[in-house]
């Protein structure tokens with residue numbers, strides 16, 4: 001009997017050990033811890049360097065990707081010299097500064113705000129939408145009301161400099177929305193982009209826990225129609241993250257990105273085995289093929305990172321750049337390959 005009892009005990013222990021092992025295998029489907037070398041954050045454009053560094057202050061200490069991208073995105077949102085993101089963003093045709101932002105984690109949790117006014121950090125409101133509501137996207141007055149209920153401060157975001165630029169535009173008021181991503185040349189140091197390098201910021205981070213997150217924030221096209229919403233707050237267009245595959249984000253003419261569900265497309269192409277750069281290139285080429293003539297003068301750029309921390313980018317026009325930050329180097333800025341390599345202007 002004793003033997004049978006021992007056998008039963010051993011079998012039960014064995015069974016629970018296999019259950020644990022099975023549970024362990026189930027858990028293994030979730031992102032596994034990454035080697036420190038793969039912990040990384042990437043961002044669009046040159047102002048991504050400062051954003052990455054704020055994100056790295058969190059990531060480098062073993063913090064979470066979601067916290068890192070939120071902290072990073074807040075940097076250009078607060079930058080008064082940046083007229084395409086957050087405070088000091090150029091207004092719409094009627095003089096309103098309206099902001100779009102989205103955030104997404106490794107597990108399909110996401111939140112966004114669109115056409116929100118008077119709130120300096122829409123990325124943080126997007127995170128509250130994700131974490132404190134059953135919704136994904138709040139827009140306009142409703143987004144502002146939610147932000148105020150959450151304790152965000154109502155502020156004037158139109159700076160005298162942006163107002164002056166708007167008044168200058170009003171003199172002709174030609175309705176030709178600027179994409180804030182004109183073809184840019186290389187500066188004297190050979191770095192892509194120049195002093196005027198302003199655009200949407202899209203960020204992707206991979207943390208030491210193997211988790212991915214992304215954020216995207218913008219004031220959209222300068223002088224746009226009041227109420228116009230671009231790709232940045234649309235999950236799947238301006239931003240998409242799949243914790244088991246990778247993430248993607250975009251910049252440029254949002255309408256073109258929305259038509260292709262651009263960031264979702266990039267992630268799906270990575271799922272099918274493309275590298276981040278191949279995936280970005282294919283997503284760009286679909287726009288170019290569809291818009292053969294127009295693509296010569298419009299800009300769209302994609303930036304992607306897979307769950308191994310491999311990074312890639314591609315744009316229609318030359319001049320798109322992206323910042324990469326990891327344990328090796330915190331201020332790298334790389335030129336994106338592009339379809340067209342000569343300036344059209």
Ligand code: SD4
Pocket residue numbers: 179180181199200218219220221229230231232250251252253254255
């Ligand atoms: C938008 N993609 O609103 C954003 C903004 C942008 O150059 O990137 N503008 O369409």
